[in-house]
Every structure is written in structure tokens, then in C-alpha cells.
Amino acid sequence: xxxxxxxxxxxxxxxxxxxxxxxxxxxxxxxxxxxxxxxxxxxxxxxxxxxxxxxxxxxxxxxxxxxxxxxxxxxxxxxxxxxxxxxxxxxxxxxxxxxxxxxxxxxxxxxxxxxxxxxxxxxxxxxxxxxxxxxxxxxxxxxxxxxxxxxxxxxxxxxxxxxxxxxxxxxxxxxxxxxxxxxxxxxxxxxxxxxxxxxxxxxxxxxxxxxxxxxxxxxxxxxxxxxxxxxxxxxxx
Amino acid sequence: xxxxxxxxxxxxxxxxxxxxxxxxxxxxxxxxxxxxxxxxxxxxxxxxxxxxxxxxxxxxxxxxxxxxxxxxxxxxxxxxxxxxxxxxxxxxxxxxxxxxxxxxxxxxxxxxxxxxxxxxxxxxxxxxxxxxxxxxxxxxxxxxxxxxxxxxxxxxxxxxxxxxxxxxxxxxxxxxxxxxxxxxxxxxxxxxxxxxxxxxxxxxxxxxxxxxx
Numbered sequence: 006x007x008x009x010x011x012x013x014x015x016x017x018x019x020x021x022x023x024x025x026x027x028x029x030x031x032x033x034x035x036x037x038x039x040x041x042x043x044x045x046x047x048x049x050x051x052x053x054x055x056x057x058x059x060x061x062x063x064x065x066x067x068x069x070x071x072x073x074x075x076x077x078x079x080x081x082x083x084x085x086x087x088x089x090x091x092x093x094x095x096x097x098x099x100x101x102x103x104x105x106x107x108x109x110x111x112x113x114x115x116x117x118x119x120x121x122x123x124x125x126x127x128x129x130x131x132x133x134x135x136x137x138x139x140x141x142x143x144x145x146x147x148x149x150x151x152x153x154x155x156x157x158x159x160x161x162x163x164x165x166x167x168x169x170x171x172x173x174x175x176x177x178x179x180x181x182x183x184x185x186x187x188x189x190x191x192x193x194x195x196x197x198x199x200x201x202x203x204x205x206x207x208x209x210x211x212x213x214x215x216x217x218x219x220x221x222x223x224x225x226x227x228x229x230x231x232x233x234x235x236x237x238x239x240x241x242x
Numbered sequence: 243x244x245x246x247x248x249x250x251x252x253x254x255x256x257x258x259x260x261x262x263x264x265x266x267x268x269x270x271x272x273x274x275x276x277x278x279x280x281x282x283x284x285x286x287x288x289x290x291x292x293x294x295x296x297x298x299x300x301x302x303x304x305x306x307x308x309x310x311x312x313x314x315x316x317x318x319x320x321x322x323x324x325x326x327x328x329x330x331x332x333x334x335x336x337x338x339x340x341x342x343x344x345x346x347x348x349x350x351x352x353x354x355x356x357x358x359x360x361x362x363x364x365x366x367x368x369x370x371x372x373x374x375x376x377x378x379x380x381x382x383x384x385x386x387x388x389x390x391x392x393x394x395x396x397x398x399x400x401x402x403x404x405x406x407x408x409x410x411x412x413x414x415x416x417x418x419x420x421x422x423x424x425x426x427x428x429x430x431x432x433x434x435x436x437x438x439x440x441x442x443x444x445x446x447x448x449x450x451x452x453x454x455x
Binding site: 015016017019020021023025027034036071221 | 297333334335336337338341362363366367369370371373374377378381389391392394395396397398399402403
């Protein structure tokens with residue numbers, strides 16, 4: 006297969022070509038790796054796949070580059086805005102309320118997925134009912150202790166029975182990295198909707214796009230494999 | 243041959259890596275060490291849920307990564323980079339015999355140059371991988387300036403190439419430890435002629451000024 010006309014010591018720029026090919030491969034990975042990841046991640050499943058790129062495990066992201074440290078004692082959740090009874094909850098207050106437990110997959114918009122995560126917390130709908138939502142309220146905005154992240158749900162989405170204000174994950178208090186002491190969990194949507202370090206629940210008259218929405222992610226982040234193009238709950242916008 | 247010997251007395255030692263190359267190598271080794279340690283902590287730490295000074299580790303990783311190409315580029319640009327540039331050409335230009343040697347995993351006959359085809363392939367692989375890691379790392383850090391899907395792609399690309407380069411570095415360290423003369427030349431810069439006769443005869447001939455055609 007080697008052309009015999011060329012002498013054995015004639016130089017070919019194989020090195021440069023290999024270099025450019027590898028770099029091009031990397032560029033393609035950045036541009037199109039998201040799709041490949043989805044396939045690989047679902048094939049590897051859990052187990053050893055957890056430690057390999059593309060495996061199913063949590064990746065910890067933070068917008069600010071650090072994690073807010075809030076002690077359980079000093080934690081406060083403010084429910085305010087267009088409500089009849091604005092209130093501030095301590096962690097103890099939340100734990101005293103009827104608890105809901107659920108096991109749900111956690112799907113990140115960047116492609117990774119963690120199956121079967123057990124959560125425990127208070128239904129958001131219970132908090133809203135107690136607060137007494139005013140008729141003008143059309144959406145809920147969520148604020149984070151990190152000072153930058155924010156999220157939003159329509160009032161109907163916020164009343165889904167599996168939207169949780171969670172204080173336990175895998176049977177333990179939600180860790181600081183995972184958004185503890187209290188985070189939002191919206192299992193029917195991509196992970197960025199599950200705001201970490203929840204500090205405030207504000208009832209507002211229209212949807213305020215959150216941090217990630219302002220950076221290009223869909224406001225209605227329904228899980229469907231194609232970044233919220235279709236809504237499995239058509240009645241909920 | 244006699245006249246040749248009179249003009250150029252045979253050298254007891256040969257300069258394999260000059261001080262610029264050695265400095266760049268060890269600065270890179272240091273930065274790579276920092277990148278691997280911090281990268282592993284970030285990668286495995288979040289999986290095992292270990293709480294540590296994550297922000298600090300992220301910053302060490304970021305700045306080590308950003309610093310990584312600087313010594314290499316500086317070493318190649320100025321008048322001090324003559325040897326660096328010459329070696330770069332050696333990695334790029336391959337003879338057919340070298341390609342054959344690599345394809346047969348070292349079984350084909352070869353009069354080896356300064357670097358054998360395995361070393362050349364490693365250099366190219368590591369160089370290209372650094373470029374990919376820099377590019378994907380850049381997208382990860384400043385994701386806001388890129389399409390959303392690039393962040394997803396950069397995540398998996400950065401992981402895969404990082405795994406690959408760590409494997410290459412483990413191989414590199416293993417080869418260095420099992421070839422002490424080669425390793426020593428990265429400290430002292432020189433190798434003996436005896437070594438060159440065995441491991442880099444084509445280079446030896448070139449250094450002696452003998453036309454090997």
C-alpha cells in the first residue's frame with residue numbers, strides 16, 4: 006500500500022495531519038458531543054459508568070463559582086409577593102409540615118442523567134395554599150442564596166404534585182453542594198429548573214425568566230429529550 | 243572518514259535537550275501535576291460528594307490550564323527556540339520507514355531519528371490534546387459566550403481528552419522510569435554517544451555532520 010516510487014526516507018507531514026485531525030475531532034466533540042453523550046450515558050447506565058465520562062452521576066455546577074454556606078439554624082425561606090399571608094419559614098417549620106417522599110430521575114440539560122434519586126420535602130403547592138395566592142398571581146419566581154440564580158414556574162406548573170421544596174436527598178440532609186439545606190425539585194423539567202439554595206418564593210403577575218433562561222435555556226424546561234420542544238402537560242403551557 | 247574525524251572530533255556526549263527545552267518540560271510537568279490533582283478532585287469529588295474548598299481548587303485548575311501553553315509558546319518564538327522549533331519539525335515530518343515501524347508496533351526495521359515514532363506520536367497526541375483541553379475548558383469557563391449545546395459538548399470532550407492525556411502521561415512516566423539514561427538527559431540535557439548509537443543512530447549521524455543517505 007506504500008507507493009514504492011518514494012524512497013523510504015522521503016518525509017511526509019503525517020505529524021501535522023494527525024495533529025490537525027485530533028484538534029478537529031475535539032472541536033467536533035464540543036459542537037456535537039451533546040448528542041453523543043445522551044446515547045453513551047443511557048448505554049453505560051450506573052455502576053462503573055458513574056466514574057467514566059458519559060456515565061450517570063451528578064455533576065456539580067455553580068454559577069457564582071462557590072457554594073453558599075447556610076447553617077440549618079440560620080436558614081429562612083421567605084414566601085411573599087402576591088399572597089394573602091406572607092411568611093418566613095425556618096427549616097424546623099418546613100420539617101413540621103406534612104412531608105412528601107418521592108424517587109425521581111434527575112436530568113441535566115447538559116446531557117447527564119442520574120436515575121432514582123430519593124427526595125423528601127414539602128410540596129410547593131402546600132406552601133402556596135397556606136400562603137393564599139392572590140387572583141392576580143400568574144407565576145412563581147424563586148430566589149437563591151447564591152445571589153445570582155433565579156427560576157420561575159407558571160402558577161399551574163408550581164401546583165404540580167411532584168414539585169418539592171426538598172430538605173432531604175438520599176435519606177440525608179441535602180448537602181451544601183447539592184443546594185442544601187433546602188432546594189427546589191422540579192422532576193418533570195431539566196435540572197436547572199430545580200433551583201439550589203432556595204431563599205425566596207415570590208408570587209408575581211407574569212413569568213420572569215430565570216438566570217438560565219436569560220442565558221438561552223427554555224423557560225418551560227420540560228423533559229422530552231429535545232430541550233423542551235414538546236410539553237408533556239399541554240394544559241400547563 | 244579519517245578527514246572527517248580530523249575536522250570534527252567524535253563527541254563523547256550529545257546535547258539532546260537544551261536549557262530552554264528542559265525548563266519548559268519541567269514547568270509543564272509541574273502544571274500538569276497541578277491540573278491532574280485538581281482535575282481529579284473536581285471530577286471525582288463531586289461524585290463522592292466530598293465537600294472541600296472547591297472554588298479554590300477550581301481556580302488553581304483554571305489558572306494552571308491557562309498557564310500551560312505559555313512556556314511552550316514562549317520557548318518557540320524567540321531566538322532561544324531554535325532547538326525547540328527543530329524538534330517540532332522532527333515530530334511533524336515522518337519517513338515511510340517510521341510510519342511502517344509504528345504500524346507494526348516496532349517490529350519493522352528502523353534507523354531511529356532523535357525521537358522514535360512512538361515518541362513522535364506521543365508528542366503529537368499530547369500537543370493536540372492540550373489544544374482541545376484548552377478550547378473545551380475555555381467553553382466551560384466562559385459558557386455564556388457560546389451556544390448552549392457547546393457547553394454540553396465541551397463537558398464530555400474535556401472529560402474524554404483528560405482521561406486520554408492522563409493515560410499518555412502515565413505511559414510517559416513509565417517509559418522515563420524504565421529508561422534512566424533518557425530520563426537523566428531531561429535533567430542534564432546530554433546523552434552519551436553509546437546511547438545515541440543504540441537509540442537514535444540517524445540523529446547521531448546528523449549531529450556528526452555525516453550525510454546518512
